[in-house]
Amino acid sequence: MNHKQAPHLPQEIVLFAQNKSVGVGSTNWRRDIVAKFHSYLVDQGLRPTHQRHVILTYLLRSTRHLSADEIFKAVRKEDVTIGKATVFRTLRLLEGCKLARCVMKGNGTAYYEIHWDRPAHDHAICVSCGSIQEFECMDCQKQQDRLASKFDFTAMGHRHEVFGHCASCRRAGVT
Amino acid sequence: MNHKQAPHLPQEIVLFAQNKSVGVGSTNWRRDIVAKFHSYLVDQGLRPTHQRHVILTYLLRSTRHLSADEIFKAVRKEDVTIGKATVFRTLRLLEGCKLARCVMKGNGTAYYEIHWDRPAHDHAICVSCGSIQEFECMDCQKQQDRLASKFDFTAMGHRHEVFGHCASCRRAGVT
DNA sequence: TGTATTATGATAATGGTTCTCAACTGATTC
DNA sequence: GAATCAGTTGAGAACCATTATCATAATACA
Numbered sequence: 001m002n003h004k005q006a007p008h009l010p011q012e013i014v015l016f017a018q019n020k021s022v023g024v025g026s027t028n029w030r031r032d033i034v035a036k037f038h039s040y041l042v043d044q045g046l047r048p049t050h051q052r053h054v055i056l057t058y059l060l061r062s063t064r065h066l067s068a069d070e071i072f073k074a075v076r077k078e079d080v081t082i083g084k085a086t087v088f089r090t091l092r093l094l095e096g097c098k099l100a101r102c103v104m105k106g107n108g109t110a111y112y113e114i115h116w117d118r119p120a121h122d123h124a125i126c127v128s129c130g131s132i133q134e135f136e137c138m139d140c141q142k143q144q145d146r147l148a149s150k151f152d153f154t155a156m157g158h159r160h161e162v163f164g165h166c167a168s169c170r171r172a173g174v175t
Numbered sequence: 176m177n178h179k180q181a182p183h184l185p186q187e188i189v190l191f192a193q194n195k196s197v198g199v200g201s202t203n204w205r206r207d208i209v210a211k212f213h214s215y216l217v218d219q220g221l222r223p224t225h226q227r228h229v230i231l232t233y234l235l236r237s238t239r240h241l242s243a244d245e246i247f248k249a250v251r252k253e254d255v256t257i258g259k260a261t262v263f264r265t266l267r268l269l270e271g272c273k274l275a276r277c278v279m280k281g282n283g284t285a286y287y288e289i290h291w292d293r294p295a296h297d298h299a300i301c302v303s304c305g306s307i308q309e310f311e312c313m314d315c316q317k318q319q320d321r322l323a324s325k326f327d328f329t330a331m332g333h334r335h336e337v338f339g340h341c342a343s344c345r346r347a348g349v350t
Numbered sequence: 351t352g353t354a355t356t357a358t359g360a361t362a363a364t365g366g367t368t369c370t371c372a373a374c375t376g377a378t379t380c
Numbered sequence: 381g382a383a384t385c386a387g388t389t390g391a392g393a394a395c396c397a398t399t400a401t402c403a404t405a406a407t408a409c410a
Contacts, residue, residue, distance in 0.1 A: 047376070047387060069366075083390035088367060108283055108397080109366065124328050133326050139314035144337060151308050152342035153299050160335045162319060167327035222356060222407060243397075258359035263398065283366080284397065 030060050033099055033114065040097040051082050055090045056099075065103055065111035065132050103132065103161065122160035128169040205235050208274055208289065215272040226257050230265045231274075240278055240286035240307050278307065278336065297335035304344050 037056055041048045054075050059066065066074075072087045091112055094100035101115040103123050111132075122140070124133040137160050144155035212231055216223045229250050234241065241249075247262045266287055269275035276290040278298050286307075297315070299308040312335050319330040 045387080049375085049388065051389075067366090081390075083392095085368075085391080086389065089388085107365095108279075108285075110283075124322055124326060124330070126328075133322075133328060135322060135326070137318060139318065140335075143312060143314065143335075144339075147299055147308075147310060147337060147339075151299060151310070152345075153301075153308060153337075153339055154345060155299070155337050155339040157339070158335065158337040160315075160318075160333065162322060162328075162330050162333040164319075164322075164328055164330040164332070170327075170329060220356085224357065224406075226358075256359075260360085260399080261358060264357085282396095 030057075033060060037094065037097065037099055040099075041093070046093070051079070051086050052090050052093070054079055054082060055087060056094065059094070059100060059112065059114050065113050067109050067111050069109075071112070101157075103159070122162070124162045124164065124166075126164065126166035126169055128165055131166055133166065205232075208235060212269065212272065212274055215274075216268070221268070226254070226261050227265050227268070229254055229257060230262060231269065234269070234275060234287065234289050240288050242284050242286050244284075246287070279334070297337070299337045299339065299341075301339065301341035301344055304341065306341055308341065 034053075034056065037052075038048045040046075041052070055071060058071060058075050058078070068084075068087050068091055071091070072082075072084045075082050075087065091100060091102075094112075095102065099114065100112050102110040102112050103125075121134045122137040124135060125131075126133075140158055140160060144158065147153045147155055209228075209231065212227075213223045216227070230246060233246060233250050233253070243259075243262050243266055246266070247257070247259045250257050250262065266275060266277075269287075270277065274289065275287050277285040277287050278300075279285055296309045297312040299310055300306075301308075315333055315335060319333065322328045322330055
């Protein structure tokens with residue numbers, strides 16, 4: 001790593017944040033997340049390290065839901081020194097600052113997605129091929145309000161997963 | 176075990192099913208479940224064994240959500256010979272015939288509840304004390320219908336869990 | 351009763367996740 | 381720049397829930 005005078009953010013993060021060739025409509029999207037993670041770390045007295053950055057940028061590049069192990073294997077190709085424990089630690093950090101969230105598939109493994117400034121959405125999980133379809137749950141907020149008044153329960157978040165068969169698996173004759 | 180001529184169901188199951196002193200309004204509730212499990216097993220060419228019966232009746236007696244390990248330790252007190260593997264196997268059977276279902280807490284452990292002929296309901300899980308409050312989700316069926324038409328997705332079931340703080344934890348000052 | 355088949359428990363194995371710990375890093379102070 | 385200090389790291393061990401293995405036991409049925 002060779003930095004040259006980063007004024008505010010570490011150089012590598014600035015370089016990444018300025019990269020507009022990632023092929024997404026909004027140029028601000030990824031930069032905002034990177035900056036947000038950075039300031040979260042600083043606020044907590046934590047350090048924006050190389051490893052944390054590599055893991056976050058890999059998540060940003062992906063559109064799928066990824067398991068910790070998939071992330072580990074992928075970033076390992078970019079940087080042979082990154083350890084599995086650091087992947088888990090970083091994912092927990094990202095969850096902590098609401099930049100990522102995890103979905104549980106049936107098998108007990110956690111899958112992660114970047115989750116910042118996106119509309120609340122839930123998941124339709126195909127029990128046959130494991131594919132995940134996202135959809136908006138327009139009623140979940142209402143539901144949480146009802147909970148609050150009925151049980152005096154303060155909702156912080158929710159997980160709504162529908163299990164079934166996706167169209168292509170059904171076409172392929174899965175029962 | 177000493178049976179004496181069970182005409183249709185094994186004697187121990189008949190005895191249990193006839194037991195009306197369990198303190199619940201409907202006398203049929205538990206008996207129906209036991210009978211349903213029994214006929215499910217027979218239909219599948221499986222056997223209604225002592226162990227399966229002990230595990231089911233323990234679940235019937237409980238009102239809480241139980242982990243496989245809690246169930247194992249409890250039935251172990253009733254019958255020292257029951258093994259952990261059998262608990263898992265039986266829980267899977269009960270799930271298979273829709274008599275039990277599992278809720279996932281945040282920690283990745285599965286918790287089970289008897290789930291027969293009850294209205295569909297979901298769970299409000301206190302992230303502080305782990306207590307589970309049940310509530311009815313009136314919109315989940317609608318949601319699944321929408322999914323079916325929008326994504327051509329055949330829903331078989333869903334899991335809807337709301338995370339937050341219960342009233343007593345909030346009173347106790349949990350943030 | 352005998353025989354075929356299913357179930358069982360102990361134990362090992364698995365797989366995801368977390369813990370431990372010594373070495374390392376980056377800031378801060380002198 | 382050296383000393384110091386707290387946060388971070390990777391490797392591997394440890395942990396925990398769950399599953400697989402396998403020899404033995406229970407069950408159903410002829």
